[in-house]
Each structure stands twice: as C-alpha cells, then as structure tokens.
Amino acid sequence: MMTGIKTLLVLMTSLVIQTSDKPFPYSNPEIREHVVLDFGNRTIRLTPDESISKPGLMRDRQRCFIVMSKKDYYLYVYEAQGKDTVMLARYDCAFGLKKGNKERRGDMRTPNSTMKKPFTISQIADASTWRHDFGDGRGNIKSYGDYFLRLVTPGHSGIGIHGSTNNAESVPGRASEGCIRLKDADIIDLRKNYAFMGMKVIIKSEMEDDLPFEIRAMHKQHVERLRHLDPAIVLTNEMIQAASAEQGRVKKAAQAKPQPKKR
Numbered sequence: 001m002m003t004g005i006k007t008l009l010v011l012m013t014s015l016v017i018q019t020s021d022k023p024f025p026y027s028n029p030e031i032r033e034h035v036v037l038d039f040g041n042r043t044i045r046l047t048p049d050e051s052i053s054k055p056g057l058m059r060d061r062q063r064c065f066i067v068m069s070k071k072d073y074y075l076y077v078y079e080a081q082g083k084d085t086v087m088l089a090r091y092d093c094a095f096g097l098k099k100g101n102k103e104r105r106g107d108m109r110t111p112n113s114t115m116k117k118p119f120t121i122s123q124i125a126d127a128s129t130w131r132h133d134f135g136d137g138r139g140n141i142k143s144y145g146d147y148f149l150r151l152v153t154p155g156h157s158g159i160g161i162h163g164s165t166n167n168a169e170s171v172p173g174r175a176s177e178g179c180i181r182l183k184d185a186d187i188i189d190l191r192k193n194y195a196f197m198g199m200k201v202i203i204k205s206e207m208e209d210d211l212p213f214e215i216r217a218m219h220k221q222h223v224e225r226l227r228h229l230d231p232a233i234v235l236t237n238e239m240i241q242a243a244s245a246e247q248g249r250v251k252k253a254a255q256a257k258p259q260p261k262k263r
Contacts, residue, residue, distance in 0.1 A: 020219040023210065026230040033235045036173075038248040039136035041097060042240055044174035045248075046073055049226040051186055052090040055193040064088065065118070065200040067214065068180065070095055070110065071207065071234060072227045073172035075161070075182065077194045078217065085213040087221055089194060092172035094164065094181040099206050099237050102156050102178060110178050110203060111153045115211070118200040119159075123150035124191060127162055137251040141166050145184040147191045151201055161201075163187040169248070172227075207231055 036045045057079070058064065064079045077089035095110040096102070102111035113119045127144035134143070145163010153159045156178075163184040164171050171183050180203075182190065204211075209231070210218075217223070235243070 020216045021212065022219070023215060024218070024228050027226065027228045029230075029233065031227055032229070032233060033173075035235070035240055035243040035245045036248040037245045038170070038175060039134070039138075039251050041136075041175070042243075042245055043097065043170065043248070044235070044240065045169070045246075046172045047226060048092050048172060049074075049090075051092070051183070051189070052087075052223070053189050053193060054088055057086055058088055058194070061194065061196060064194050064196075066202065067211070068093060068095075068201070068203045069208075069210075070099070070112075070204055071209065071229055071231065072225075074225070074227070075180065075190075076214070077190070078213070084220075085217050087214075087217045087223060089190065090223070090225070091182050091186040091190065094171045094173045094175050096176050096178040097174055099174070099235075099240075101205065102153075102159075105156070105158075106177075108177055110176070110180060111156055111159060112205045113153070113201065113203050115202055118202050119151045119153050120201060121149050121195060121197055121199040122152045123148075124195060124197065125150065138166070143167065145182070145187045147187050149187075149191070149195055161187065161190070206234060 031047055034045045036043050059079065059081055064077055067076045067078060068074065073093055075091045075093040076087060079086050079088055097108040100109050102109040125148045127148040128146045130144045130148065131140045132143040133140045142165045145165050147162065149161040151159050159178055161180045161182065164181040165184055167175065167181065168183060171181050
C-alpha cells in the first residue's frame with residue numbers, strides 16, 4: 001500500500017515539474033500590435049492589461065530585479081528566494097519608437113541587456129516637475145510622472161524608466177525616444193515598493209520569449225496575462241512603415257499671429 005502511495009506521489013511531482021516548465025501558449029491573434037499615427041509619428045499601441053503588485057510576497061528588497069519584455073510590452077519585478085523566483089509585480093510599458101537594440105544617440109531605440117550583463121539603476125530622481133518638448137506642437141510639457149529611474153546602459157546615456165504624464169495613451173506600446181514609460185501610478189508603485197540603487201535591470205530583445213524562471217514563476221503563481229505575442233506575427237520596423245495606420249492624436253494647427261490694425 002505504502003509503495004503504491006509513494007509511486008503516485010512521484011508521478012504527481014513529476015507532472016507538476018513538467019507543467020511548470022512548459023511554455024505558455026501564445027495569446028489570441030486578435031491581441032496584436034496596432035500601428036497608430038500619433039502626432040504624425042507611426043507608433044505602436046496594444047490592449048492594456050491590469051497591473052499586478054504584491055509587495056507582501058517580498059522577503060528582501062535587495063534581491064529584487066527587473067525583467068522587461070520588448071515583445072510583450074511588460075515590465076516584471078522578480079525576487080530570488082532561495083532556489084525559487086517569485087514574481088512580485090507586473091506593469092504595462094512602452095519602449096522606443098523604433099525596434100531593435102540601441103546603436104546611437106537619437107535612433108529612437110531602447111537598448112537591450114541580458115541576465116549575464118544587466119543594466120543597473122544608478123539614480124532615483126524626483127521628476128514631478130520635469131518637462132519635455134516632443135516637437136509635436138504641445139510645447140514644453142510635464143512628461144515623466146513622479147520619478148525617473150536612471151539606468152547605467154554602457155555605450156549610451158539618458159535612458160531611464162519613468163511615468164507617462166500627458167502620454168498615458170502610449171502605454172503599452174512604442175512611442176518614446178528610447179526610455180521606458182510606465183503608467184504614472186505604476187512608476188510610483190515601482191519606486192515605493194521595489195526599486196533601489198544598484199537594482200539589476202534586464203531588457204530582452206523583441207525576439208526573446210519568457211526565460212525559464214519566468215515560466216516557472218508564472219505557472220506556480222497562476223499568473224494570467226493578456227499579451228503573449230507569437231514572434232511570427234510581431235511587426236518589424238519595415239512592416240510598421242508599410243502598414244495601414246489608425247488615426248491617433250493630431251497636431252494642433254499653429255495659430256496665426258494677429259496682424260496689426262491699419263491706421
């Protein structure tokens with residue numbers, strides 16, 4: 001009798017391990033990248049997902065790290081807990097307007113990093129009064145939310161994680177000059193509950209899918225998500241330029257200066 005029970009337990013354990021390592025199916029093809037003209041730029045928009053934040057699961061803030069998916073437009077916060085990895089938070093995010101790894105200043109791309117060579121947070125700045133002119137006719141406007149988490153990105157500078165004040169429509173998607181945008185409420189949550197100086201940050205390339213520890217964590221925690229895009233249908237820069245675009249926000253026409261009255 002005991003031998004039969006032990007055999008059953010071994011089989012059940014094996015099944016759980018196999019299930020926890022099994023990649024997730026791709027999301028419905030209707031969940032896809034949409035090309036949207038935003039102030040004249042060809043941007044990407046997707047259906048937003050709900051944010052997740054569970055700071056109560058955290059044991060040691062200094063063991064937390066960030067992983068971003070350029071393919072699925074998520075920023076995840078994980079914590080290494082012994083031999084296990086726990087997902088603590090998930091937020092929608094927006095990346096640089098152009099796809100691919102950053103090569104030079106002004107190329108509108110977000111740089112990639114890996115588990116072996118991660119970026120790190122070098123500064124947590126109060127950005128609540130920061131302004132920026134996007135050249136879209138709106139002038140110098142508030143743009144960064146409450147915080148700017150500056151990243152050390154070798155070979156490049158000025159890249160960080162921040163909010164999306166006056167550009168909430170761009171999250172999730174592609175619209176920035178290279179930084180990573182979160183919803184304003186999410187950058188506050190990330191700063192308050194998880195971020196710290198020296199925190200490791202991994203930004204996966206567009207063709208990179210879930211890492212093995214991510215798959216195990218999401219299976220174990222029964223995490224559901226709206227977006228897990230099939231790489232075969234992910235748009236390239238060339239496809240974005242050729243696609244029929246939906247109409248988004250439009251530049252306001254410049255107001256004509258009043259002419260002096262004739263005397």
